[in-house]
Amino acid sequence: MARVVVDVMLKPEILDPQGQAVQRALPRLGFEGVSDVRQGKRFELEVDGPVDDAALARIHELAESFLANTVIEDFTVKVEEVAEAGK
Amino acid sequence: MARVVVDVMLKPEILDPQGQAVQRALPRLGFEGVSDVRQGKRFELEVDGPVDDAALARIHELAESFLANTVIEDFTVKVEEVAEAGK
Amino acid sequence: MSRTPLDTVEHAAATPDVELPWAELGLKKDEYERVVEILGRRPTGAELAMYSVMWSEHCSYKSSKVHLRQFGEKAPQSDAMLVGIGENAGVVDVGQGYAVTFKVESHNHPSYVEPYQGAATGVGGIVRDIIAMGARPVAVVDPLRFGAADHPDTKRVLPGVVAGIGGYGNCLGLPNIGGEVVFDACYQGNPLVNAGAIGVMRHEDIHLAKASGTGNKVILYGARTGGDGIGGASILASETFDDAKPSKRPAVQVGDPFQEKLLIECTLEAFAEKLVVGIQDLGAAGLSCATSELASNGSGGMRVTLDDVPLRDSTLSPEEILMSESQERMCAVVEPEKVDRFLEICDKWDVIATVIGEVTDGDRLEIFWHGGKIVDVDPRTVAHDGPVYERPYARPEWQDALQADDAGKLPRPENGAELKDQVLKLVSSPNQASKSWITSQYDHFVQGNTVLAQPEDSGMIRIDEESGLGVAIATDGNGRYAKLDPYTGAQLALAEAYRNVATTGAKPLAVSDCLNFGSPEDPAVMWQFAEAIRGLADACQQLGTPVTGGNVSLYNQTGEVAIHPTPVVAVLGVIDDVARRTPVAFQEEGQLLYLLGDTREEFGGSAWSQVVHDHLGGLPPKVDLERERLLAEILISASRDGMIDSAHDLSDGGLVQAVVESALLGGKGARLVVPDGLDAFTFLFSESAGRAVVAVPRSEELRFNDMCGARGLPVTRIGVVDGDAVDVQGEFALSLDELRTAHEGTIPALLA
Amino acid sequence: MTARIGVVTFPGSLDDRDTQRAIRLAGAEPVALWHKDKNLHQVDAVVLPGGFSYGDYLRAGAISRFSPVMETVIEQAKSGMPVLGICNGFQVLTEAHLLPGGMLGNDHLHFICRDQKLRVENADTAWTTDYTAGQEIHIPLKNMDGRYVADEYTLDKLEAEGRVAFRYLDFNPNGSLRDIAGITNEAGNVVGLMPHPEHAVEPLIGSGRTDGLPFFTSILKKLVNA
């Protein structure tokens, strides 16, 4: 079993009001120095079997046709590496 | 300028209706072999200045108090490394 | 996962000395001893889990039971009542073979912790109660209370609560047709999130929560069971019986409105095919509640195999499965030959359904796990024989001083300019301001039967397309009045909701309530509670509107400080033909404005005293229930006979608030004349009960006056619909634009 | 003989029954279609109704777009069958690429429910002939994800080809680009819009206006005269 992560973000030219709302709230929270915030989606897929090139290709296809709407969104696919800076 | 990414996911024990709906749709799309899907949020923060330990600590605090509701969500903070498997 | 040894009934009998963590599960020593006495041995862990949740305040009503009895004892004779208190929700006959079920419930505490999910799952829970009666849900309402409007935490709680209510209700396809939004510092750490729902069915489709018929199958369907809301059981599981448990169990439940929508549709389809003998939703106390209530209300016993419950988390212990409050689940009792069809329907809707047990000819509820019997109880002792407390209560010492602090002594405006200033302050104050920033986040249109929705006096839904038969609902409660005098305050809540329903032209039929109070362990709070119930029960008797069900929420307090006593009352009404409904908005220039009822100098607890003087003291307005009944009859007759084109009840904020609302909604102003015998201030701001303002077409003036005269209702001509200002002659005028800016700007400025 | 107009029920559809009522009030015969059934049961036209199919999870309309019934709807729409997507139905149509562009969350981040003023920009589609171009109407609107977006090229093309069918007037309720409330495909048989005409078909109910009825009378006339 392996985890594959698909991150989906709005294309840069598309207005992201959620990200903006977060950014606007930051100074109120006493938080300066963030020039932009974008909010997107993260999918964690638990895949049975090995994640070889073929499997990745299929997940790529899945992301392209289903997890993202490529008219408005971009995506990236990665096999998860378990290194976390947060908790 | 650097990019810091905050990923926010529902805690594993919390129901994730969105992830479930995605997972249930996969076989219909001819996609087998995914045993679980969780859907969360990804925030990309463009930070002015260097992302040193102090900055990271503040972003960690921001994530904890604002970006995530830690009653139901976990989060991770990472400085982005630009390596993408997707497009 | 194996447990050594499994705490079966046998094992419990053989190990009488094992200590169980009853205190951690919230049981008192005498309660635990009672369980041992009932069983004749120590309970198993699973039995303890069941007793502890079912005997909790929330499920057993142990502090409130002795008082709530009055709703039954004093219930007025009503032909409309089909199912009364005790079922998932009451049911009333609304004619033409239709029955309507409705109920209000609280989800206060979870909504403070996680506003979105807390409020969302509150809607989910009340809707399942409605489905469980056999009805299709047709509308929801949401009476809400928050801390001070300008408090930073209100900005966290309110938008989350509103988004949660909308997010869940909108996704279910239920129009939101009414509610309340009240701000008061007393709710700062204890917001009140009450949610109500209405459902409609044919008389013959009423379903009850009981398991009858030996051999009938018990089917659990809906979401998988996860570890939601089982804090207590985790203690039980981890500290006493188990070693390797995941430590975290979510205290907050996440709702899945999509799953609930499927649950509604598949349940209704099963009802339509007459596949269901008995049904119960899973709410608080989950399977413990559903199995023990179904079994104790039925004729036989029940046997359940817990291993068959579909799980979201395979590590759950049987105790946790029994206590889990995972949302979007239901339990149905189905005859064996109909089980296949029932499962087919569930499958059609992609709903997981599993036979988990059957009705037996005994009288025990037996639950099995891994082949061992872990529960063997008389279900009545779990579901109905919980402890009953006679908690001490006493009128608080401060009550006299509070009542002596008469609002009548507050400085009043001295001239037209001051009046004008205070009117603007009033209509723009958070409590009196337009709530459309909130209510526009709710779908009012879905189902295509909404006749009236906010900001009308009551919401109204058409239930028969041919005849136009409809039902109306209003919810009201005024914690300030109730704080001054809980008996009268509860009656005023009923009077206002009753009046709101009648103002739209519907005949009030029945009541549901949600009683929100502080800690019952405080005798002062217990006194407020007892007084409020006594007041409400007396008033329901006098108005002929029985209480059909409701909900009690106690412990709404932070430290020593309780919220205002807040009884919220919902009144359901019926209207033969929704085409005759009366709206709030002024319809046509030139129509005459009449004030119905008596206006006295009553300012205790008023919006004026709060907004202008930040004052709470004195006595609330007087209640005259006979007058309320007469006023309602006049409003209903006038609507039936087409004598009025708009009407608005008078409540907090008094006459000027009502006229401003009607004017803004209709986009038409009013010229008002202060009637003889009243000063302008009292005329505009008094909150005397039993009043409404109506707009009468000139052609109906005589007929309307005659009707009021003949029935003895005081009626005063106060002006005319006219122009684009609210103009109180000789005092001041405020343009509609100015009023609109004041009235509609406040909430967005605070929250957006 | 009257026309048979199918209304698809996806899991989570909400306005399917209301749409059937509107079709009936217009004088046509509503036919309930089920998402798992590829068979369109000889209907002459199809409405994809509003609601939260699949809870709007993933993206509004994204999961429904892959349902069996949509295979046939997509195929038939391409060969000229009239299809109307209302709100969630519009979202399904963009996800299925029967209409260009996509739908995103409202720019103010809230659900919004209001009686919305619109201008009919194209009165030549299968669903709008009973309006006149330029007519101003009020139709209830209620959505969470109603922000229509497309790239500049697509928007210019839609404008140039007269394929913006409805535009928001006075107030843009969701941040839709160029105030677009509804669009049509090149052939004019497929139309999608965010507001809900089925909630404006009876006096008294809903918005209390009947400005939405012409959608259903337009298609009825077209089908009966065909």
Ligand SMILES: Nc1ncnc2c1ncn2[C@@H]1O[C@H](COP(=O)(O)OP(=O)(O)O)[C@@H](O)[C@H]1O
């Ligand atoms: N939270 C809410 N949800 C739905 N409707 C609401 C809510 N709050 C207020 N309303 C509606 O706004 C209108 C005005 O509310 P309110 O001033 O409390 O009415 P009244 O004083 O007549 O009882 C009513 O139609 C009421 O149903």
Ligand SMILES: [Mg+2]
């Ligand atoms: Mg009212």
